[in-house]
Amino acid sequence: MSKLNLTLKVWRQKNANDRGHVDTYDAKDIPLEASFLEMLDIVNERIINDGGNPINFDHDCREGICGMCSLTINGIPHSKEQGITTCQLHMRKFKDGETIWIEPFRAKAFPVVKDLITDRSAFDRIMAAGGYIDVRTGAAPDANSMPIEKKLADEAFDAAACIGCGACVAACKNASAMLFVSAKAAHLNKLPQGQAEKTKRTLAMVKQMDDEGFGNCTNQYECEAVCPKEISVDNIAKLNRDYFLATAKDTVA
Numbered sequence: 001m002s003k004l005n006l007t008l009k010v011w012r013q014k015n016a017n018d019r020g021h022v023d024t025y026d027a028k029d030i031p032l033e034a035s036f037l038e039m040l041d042i043v044n045e046r047i048i049n050d051g052g053n054p055i056n057f058d059h060d061c062r063e064g065i066c067g068m069c070s071l072t073i074n075g076i077p078h079s080k081e082q083g084i085t086t087c088q089l090h091m092r093k094f095k096d097g098e099t100i101w102i103e104p105f106r107a108k109a110f111p112v113v114k115d116l117i118t119d120r121s122a123f124d125r126i127m128a129a130g131g132y133i134d135v136r137t138g139a140a141p142d143a144n145s146m147p148i149e150k151k152l153a154d155e156a157f158d159a160a161a162c163i164g165c166g167a168c169v170a171a172c173k174n175a176s177a178m179l180f181v182s183a184k185a186a187h188l189n190k191l192p193q194g195q196a197e198k199t200k201r202t203l204a205m206v207k208q209m210d211d212e213g214f215g216n217c218t219n220q221y222e223c224e225a226v227c228p229k230e231i232s233v234d235n236i237a238k239l240n241r242d243y244f245l246a247t248a249k250d251t252v253a
Helices: 036-049 121-130 140-144 150-160 167-171 178-189 198-211 222-226 234-252
Strands: 003-012 021-031 071-073 099-104 112-114
Touching (some): 198 234
Antiparallel strands (some): 071 099
């Protein structure tokens, strides 16, 4: 069988103030090699041809890098397949005749803009609060001349792989952003270039996270399970230690 016939249960919402509802759509003759977003493109083309309003959803690179394709598929952010974003999910993972539920990421700090699109600018404000360094690196050769222990470089690189999609928040029962914040803090806090602002950065990013309305972490690891870049919860433990020390230093100062 080279094509699928599916039933889609899709969340439709006009704006942030609308109550929202679920609409049902037939997705017929979907190629197995199509990605999930390409499947939605096919469905939208048919909706438009029939004079209806297309399903609104976020996308950009469609290569698993930008973090825009924030869909909850059958109750799981980015679907049950591990280590991938929605745009990397292919229709061969589904069965003919299957019903698929599609919703936006759910969190107080991620208000729905329209249909499956949410406003995740809270992440941008957290990054702006502390995601920078003051050191003057000059040209690329100058920046690369600072020796960094390989273990630290690898750990920082792993943390920097976070694409800020928000799946960790959507999976958490408390809508905690600790995995995201800990990853963004870790990739700078672990490097020598980031040491000067380490205390200020840690306090500022955690404060901004709290101000945005994200919940508390209860260490049940749903975030790590759905993360498309498989960011480790070890970063959360590191952030907790950094925050404890930063609070102590700030109190003494």
